[in-house]
Amino acid sequence: MSAVRSRLRRLPLHAAAGATIVVCLFPVYWMVATAFRPNRDIQSADPRPLPRTWTLDHFRTAVGTEGFGVFWRNSVLVTLGAVLLALIVALGASYAVARMRWRGRRAFVLMVFIAQMAPWEALIIPIYIISRDTGMLDRLPTLTLIYFMMTLPFTIVVLRGFIAAIPAELEEAAQVDGCTRAGAFRHIAFPLLAPGLMATSLFGYITAWNEFTYANFLIIKHQDSRTLPVWLSSFQNVFGTDWGATMAASTLFALPALAVFLLLQRHVTTGFAAGAVKG
Amino acid sequence: MSVIRERDVPRPLFPRPARPPAPPGPDTERRGWRHSPGRAWPYLLVAPTVLGMLYLLVYPLVRTVLISLQDFRLRQLIRGDARFVGLRNYETLLTDGRFWQVVRRTFLFMAVNVVLIMLLATLVALVIERLGRRGRTAVLSALVLAWAMPVIAATTVFQWLFHSEFGIVNQTLTALGFESFDRYPWFAHGPAAFAILVVLIVWQSVPFAAVTLYSALTTVPPELYESARIDGATAGRIFRAVTFPMIRPIFMLVLSLEVIWTFKAFVQIWVMTNGGPGDATTILPVYAVQTALSSQRYDLGSAASMVTVVMMAGVLVLYFRQMFRQEGEAL
Numbered sequence: 001m002s003a004v005r006s007r008l009r010r011l012p013l014h015a016a017a018g019a020t021i022v023v024c025l026f027p028v029y030w031m032v033a034t035a036f037r038p039n040r041d042i043q044s045a046d047p048r049p050l051p052r053t054w055t056l057d058h059f060r061t062a063v064g065t066e067g068f069g070v071f072w073r074n075s076v077l078v079t080l081g082a083v084l085l086a087l088i089v090a091l092g093a094s095y096a097v098a099r100m101r102w103r104g105r106r107a108f109v110l111m112v113f114i115a116q117m118a119p120w121e122a123l124i125i126p127i128y129i130i131s132r133d134t135g136m137l138d139r140l141p142t143l144t145l146i147y148f149m150m151t152l153p154f155t156i157v158v159l160r161g162f163i164a165a166i167p168a169e170l171e172e173a174a175q176v177d178g179c180t181r182a183g184a185f186r187h188i189a190f191p192l193l194a195p196g197l198m199a200t201s202l203f204g205y206i207t208a209w210n211e212f213t214y215a216n217f218l219i220i221k222h223q224d225s226r227t228l229p230v231w232l233s234s235f236q237n238v239f240g241t242d243w244g245a246t247m248a249a250s251t252l253f254a255l256p257a258l259a260v261f262l263l264l265q266r267h268v269t270t271g272f273a274a275g276a277v278k279g
Numbered sequence: 280m281s282v283i284r285e286r287d288v289p290r291p292l293f294p295r296p297a298r299p300p301a302p303p304g305p306d307t308e309r310r311g312w313r314h315s316p317g318r319a320w321p322y323l324l325v326a327p328t329v330l331g332m333l334y335l336l337v338y339p340l341v342r343t344v345l346i347s348l349q350d351f352r353l354r355q356l357i358r359g360d361a362r363f364v365g366l367r368n369y370e371t372l373l374t375d376g377r378f379w380q381v382v383r384r385t386f387l388f389m390a391v392n393v394v395l396i397m398l399l400a401t402l403v404a405l406v407i408e409r410l411g412r413r414g415r416t417a418v419l420s421a422l423v424l425a426w427a428m429p430v431i432a433a434t435t436v437f438q439w440l441f442h443s444e445f446g447i448v449n450q451t452l453t454a455l456g457f458e459s460f461d462r463y464p465w466f467a468h469g470p471a472a473f474a475i476l477v478v479l480i481v482w483q484s485v486p487f488a489a490v491t492l493y494s495a496l497t498t499v500p501p502e503l504y505e506s507a508r509i510d511g512a513t514a515g516r517i518f519r520a521v522t523f524p525m526i527r528p529i530f531m532l533v534l535s536l537e538v539i540w541t542f543k544a545f546v547q548i549w550v551m552t553n554g555g556p557g558d559a560t561t562i563l564p565v566y567a568v569q570t571a572l573s574s575q576r577y578d579l580g581s582a583a584s585m586v587t588v589v590m591m592a593g594v595l596v597l598y599f600r601q602m603f604r605q606e607g608e609a610l
Binding site for chain 2: 013014016017020021023024025027028030031034042043089090092093095096097100102104105108111112113114115117118119121122123124125126127128129130132133145146148149152156206209210212213216217229232233235236243246247250251253254257258260261262
């Protein structure tokens with residue numbers, strides 16, 4: 001009796017939870033469902049939640065688009081370049097902040113915090129003009145550099161936390177045993193840093209992979225240097241009403257990000273959220 | 280022992296009595312690392328970061344200020360002979376009715392988004408906290424999936440959901456008896472396009488806010504709830520008197536982040552409506568880029584960007600004050 005009552009009392013709660021799940025998942029589901037649906041189903045008067053027949057045609061159309069491979073390669077190159085560069089630079093900076101005492105340290109940390117909140121939306125015009133003046137328009141290294149700067153502050157902040165969490169005594173013991181400071185860092189601290197490196201490169205990867213604005217305004221004439229987000233945003237201009245192909249393209253673009261997030265879900269929902277807020 | 284102490288001693292006592300002058304070889308290098316040039320190391324390590332920030336953030340910002348004080352159009356872009364005109368561009372902007380409309384719309388857009396995001400995120404966080412383990416995992420996974428959806432992909436999907444003829448929203452509304460939504464062109468009507476953008480941005484922003492607020496909720500000690508319940512407090516009263524004061528710092532941090540992130544809606548607006556129909560979805564960053572890159576008025580666009588920067592800086596100050604109060608030792 002009381003079990004039924006408590007279940008009834010919890011009904012609104014479960015209804016709210018169910019509604020949250022449906023609202024969160026429906027757009028993602030509808031993207032995938034449309035991508036697998038034949039055209040006559042897409043353009044029918046009564047849509048069904050489940051496709052009657054499945055087709056891979058839309059994926060073939062999307063992959064067969066001119067330049068698809070090139071845009072994919074560009075995106076991967078720019079993303080990897082930016083993430084690796086940010087990791088290497090941030091590793092040095094966060095080690096200096098977490099393990100060394102030097103004049104200007106506090107000012108540097110404050111600068112990093114401010115840079116993390118940089119108004120990128122308001123810097124499009126000068127960066128366009130600077131790139132134009134220095135002949136860096138339409139080139140992938142420009143994008144790599146900008147994405148590097150977008151991800152660097154966050155990477156430093158998070159890595160600093162991870163490095164500070166490793167007891168300095170471990171490295172000092174290694175130094176007593178005859179390791180150099182760099183050697184001690186490489187052999188002792190670096191392996192312990194692996195999760196931190198994973199988390200931060202994940203963030204950088206998502207940022208760089210998704211970036212649209214700069215890719216759109218800095219790559220203008222040279223179409224072969226475009227990246228996937230720009231390609232996707234122009235998909236409708238190319239394919240008009242072919243929503244099946246558009247959704248297939250969206251699915252292909254979103255898949256890596258969705259997969260990575262789901263795999264690392266626990267890190268994302270616990271420490272990562274806290275880290276993002278604390279800066 | 281001396282190695283451990285070393286970091287605390289400002290200047291290492293280099294000529295140690297026990298050691299003979301170091302012979303050439305790997306050992307010298309090692310000692311050199313730690314001692315005499317050691318004080319330069321931190322600066323070398325942070326140099327790339329500082330240079331990057333100077334060239335990629337400070338320099339563009341200074342350039343924005345300069346261009347906003349110049350007469351800078353297509354001619355000057357090509358020939359590079361811009362001359363300074365003082366505050367003329369700001370005068371032009373501030374006396375322009377359209378600019379003020381855009382500013383008002385920016386604030387409206389920000390207010391609607393932030394209020395909806397914080398309200399929904401708090402509700403979702405409270406729901407998650409009360410769920411059992413399995414339900415909690417399910418809701419968190421759904422949130423993470425929505426969170427992970429790339430901006431451009433989500434924008435494209437929402438365009439498809441609200442498609443006038445074959446979009447699922449119109450078809451569902453029509454099937455439910457709202458005949459007026461049959462082939463309703465959402466993106467042709469200003470308020471409708473504005474509403475869709477708000478829905479899209481709220482859908483993308485709630486997951487982060489909800490997950491963060493939920494992790495703040497888990498830090499509230501359960502004893503507080505118990506004693507409040509024993510005192511006979513209602514659920515609403517418990518939230519106001521116990522829960523909210525405890526999560527308030529994180530709540531304020533998320534709030535200011537969401538305010539700042541309103542400007543990131545540039546991407547969704549640019550892809551979905553390009554600021555249209557008419558001016559209905561034009562907020563400040565969109566206005567700035569349109570003015571600069573579409574009408575080649577780089578000077579006016581930079582001035583509008585500077586207004587954006589100043590607005591963001593105001594919120595940023597609040598954000599940092601909250602953050603340093605939260606963890607003063609962070610620096």
